[in-house]
Amino acid sequence: MLPTATALATQRLAEFLAVVSRATDAGTATRVATERAARALEAEVAAVLDVHGKVACSVGFALGRVPVAALHEVVAGRQERIDVPGAGPCHAAATPVGGSAPGHLLVARSGGDGFNVDEISLLRGMARVLELTVDTLRTFEAERRQAAENARLVTSLRERQRLLEQLSRIQRAITRREPLPRILDTITSATQELFGDEAVGLRMVDPDAPDMLLLVSSRGLSDDMAKRIWRVPVTDRGVSPLAFRLDRLVVMNDYAGDPNALPELVANQIVSAMAVPVHDSGRVVGSLAIGSFRPDRVYGQTDQEVLRVFGEHVSLAVTDAKTQEAMYQAFHDSLTGLASRALFLDRLNHALARAAREDTRLAVLFVDLDRFKNVNDSLGHSAGDLLLVGVAERLRACLARDDTAARLGGDEFAVVLEDVTDDDQVVRVARRIIDRLRAPFVLGGHEAFVDASVGIAFNTDSQDDGQALIRNADLAMYQAKKNGRGLHETFHPALRARFLRTLELEGSLRHAVDEGDFVLHYQPIVDGGDRPLTVSVNLSARQLQRTDLPEFVSAALARTALDPTCLIIEITESLLLHDTAATMDRLRRLKALRVRVAIDDFGTGYSSLAYLRQFPVDIIKIDKSFVAGDGPDASALARAIVHLGRTLRLSTIAEGIETAAQLADLAGAGCEYGQGFHFARPVPAEPLAEMLDLSSPVPPPGLVPA
Template structure:
């Protein structure tokens, strides 16, 4: 079509005599040949031409154009034609064409100018002006060719980078292990989704592309999403959301989104990270930071925070806030005798019972060990705290069935009422703690309400506990010994070791004032080890000083000591180190020690018995021993409690009970010792009832070690059946004395 139009134009211009001096037919033939040659070259070399082919293509085009424009006499004035040829080549071949085009344009124009100069070609522009015009035209065309060529090259590079970027993006998008998708910014419809998203969310690709991003959000989150999308968006956004999977599960996600153009759409690229597990872990860590790991009750930090908030709320109304502190009586015995696993099970069971006592809104906490606390808010009257405390005592009274055993525990409770905003959580807890210790000191298994006078008692208790720890290191504990006398001979049969505390400022402290505290804080085990070693050492010394006579030493064991797994080894080691014959040592336990777990206690007692030591039940008749359980115990002696001895001469019942115990002991081939004998008539009555040995102030108070020797000389010892065998070296008496 362009060739035909050019031919028509030539015909019109020919009539006007503006197309040179060649006949019109010749011009049309030249036009046709040049066009045909150009088209043939394009068809042959347009697709990925080699450098030589590219030059050939451009040469044919430029030479053909030169022949036409110089044949019609206008030569350099039509140099613009070269640019049309270049534009087509840049489109067909690319920027590679501009350099060959520049070369062949200059060569072609030079050839045309040579034809003018030699008279071969006609020109409407007079010489020499035509040559100057040719130079200027060549420079202008060369400049434009260079600009078009370099611009095309830059565009090609940009397009290539874009294609590579898009390819890289699609590859990264498709292979990314993180769920990703692209959605249309206006309609919120999914445009593309990667394999990770398909696997994670459970939808097929077609299902995704048939949905909108609102379809994977929980219904309640959609309004927030729409508001977020409708707002002004930054180029890069991130946030936390919830997504719904195909199976209905809701997950927590963190989303990063970026605006971009995608397949001619104004779109948003989204990268998703599933943080459900991380959030759950963080939530669990936050929970653990404020809850007891064993019972899942509130811990001390959370409890104190809630108490402080409750006190502040109390200021705005007329209700009462109370704190109850609870400590289990006998838990250490359970823990030591049955092991920590059962102890932990007991704490969990106690926590469950406590929570069952509470109202909605009350808080139960485990402060540590076997100590619990309860926060009571919005109490209409202070007496409500008393009722709850009693309810807790009643709830904990039934036995706990753990690991096939029935375990009895009781609790001592202290109550503190908030008096006003000046109090803090620490003060309320401290006050309730003081009240709890008062309850323990008054019989356990009860509760007490705090009063200010308890502060001084609590401070004294803390001071005494600190002094006790120091006393162990400083050697302030001493032993006094109370004799046991045979009713048949009147001679001394044994000495019972009784610990005393020689306080540097308070003087001699009796055991009633510190043993209970030592049992609670666990120091009784360390004190007991010292008592055992010192008593055995002294007994061996007196044995050596009174050869041929019989003398045994009795040492009391607490529940904590009997529960100590090292007890048997400790006794064996002390006997070996002191040289005391095992049969000369009697270990005394109370019936209450057996309550926590008879099976463990019996096992421990048998292990002690296997060493050859003697065993006695102290305060017999005040506990819960049955005949069946007594038959299982490898004991040698029953010590009749002082409560029965006090009425043995005045009450028929007391005398009958003592006689029953003596007969029971005889049946089981056990010795009996009456404790707390203070009068001569009691001695006579006990002798009538068949009791074999007695102990009490009527014969002697507990004696200091230096006074024991004088008493032994005065009262005398029973002669042994065979001389005692010394197990120490030759100067064993001096060694024992030291």
């Protein structure tokens, strides 16, 4: 990819600086600067005029034919073109050169277009480099003649050489297109090395709040102090906000006694400090500050001038690196505009530090959408993106101005609420989010509905790890999902213990599968109490979601030579409520194979008559809690389910029959089939074969799970 005009200008300025800074005297520096300016800007001619308007150096003009009067008109701003002997009419541009040898640097070139903004900025930068270099060399020349001041000469030269080296270092980082955080760290590191002071901070305007300044890079501050002053209002005290507001260099040589000093830094023993504004394309976007803990540190005129020059070059760096745009992109989700995970975690950690310091409470809300996958699958990913944007807008509307909302990824969002006074305050926000997201979204002319499950986690007195707090809120959210859609749950330590037990169980189960430790057990279903029936096979949620489930079952039937009417597929009530269209399609395709379908544990879930009529169900299995329950209510419910089955022409199987009395009661109610310890306990294949009086120890085809 070709470099941008701004990047090319920055690269040329870096090359100009490297060449001019090698000059050994002021005359050579002026001559090299004139030649290099003409080359960098592709100009036919270039010249340096001194403060009196005399031509100190020129290139490209024929000997003795420099149009001095025309150059004066350009410098005065009254003329933008000059006639160059041998080249004809040329566009011209001039910029002041300050320092100990003031004047102007001027270039002119032929062609239809004049100099653009980037080229004018480059010309100004080259004038500043020439000014600094000539000052350095003139200092060297003057002080060389004063042997008594030799020590000051060496010090001055070294300081200015360090300035040139650090400027070159920043320019190289930008030219190489290093990541934004590395460029910002290069700026603060270079500042610290240049001045030798202990503390350096670079602040930039918060992309989310133009009235706030973020400490985007620092040196010499403890982690706790950096967190304390990480985000401050532009109206706050301190050299950084003041330099930002006044758009000029600010010096506080008696920091503790200055009414504009930041109390946190006074307490941190800062003795003196100064700051300069940082610009992006001429607009103030931040400030660069240095501070010292040394009692004798005083920032004199030389220090101030060096920081001012350095600040101007930092501004060039910020402009070229498109810092403001890059900061926004780095800290925000590109789709919704909410804070990114990185920014959310950063703000949460700083909020935790403030909460611990001020003894306040905060809460994290973890928001996960229910049924988002259905929208993606049915309406397409573009509709899913529109839904996420709509969710972000409603989420913002539920929060106060100082609350932070973020998209963590996919359909997961998070919120941090600060200065929480009571739990109910947070619960109200969670309910408001759930209610707002429950309203329909209009996506491309279609209405889409989602629910939100919200997990809540509060900080503890000693908690300073934002990631741990997010995990706690995440665990609470999963518990809310288990409790049902559109609910919220607050984290408590028992949730983590339960989660760890689940992880341990999952690990044990995976290990058992790998080691072949599982043994399949069978428990017959009988009618009237004596004759064994065919075998039922339970399907998990994941198995029911398989698009090739009917083909898989068909292959198993063919492989085992089992009569399809001898196979019953058992599913729980809750499985019928997820992705109902796809579930209906798979069940109908299974029915086409002449396989029967049973609802397992009926009565413990939603027990909807609608889905009993809608789905192709053949059998209801009455949960054992209604069979073995104490009292007349349980028995009455069991009889009611049997009656319901007969009304809908569905067979009924009672689970968990353990006594002859239970069997008699159910048989009297008209229940057709039974299963339980009263008939047989679950047994492996070999005892089952003996129980069924089969000659082979291998289970018959009908007992092989599909």
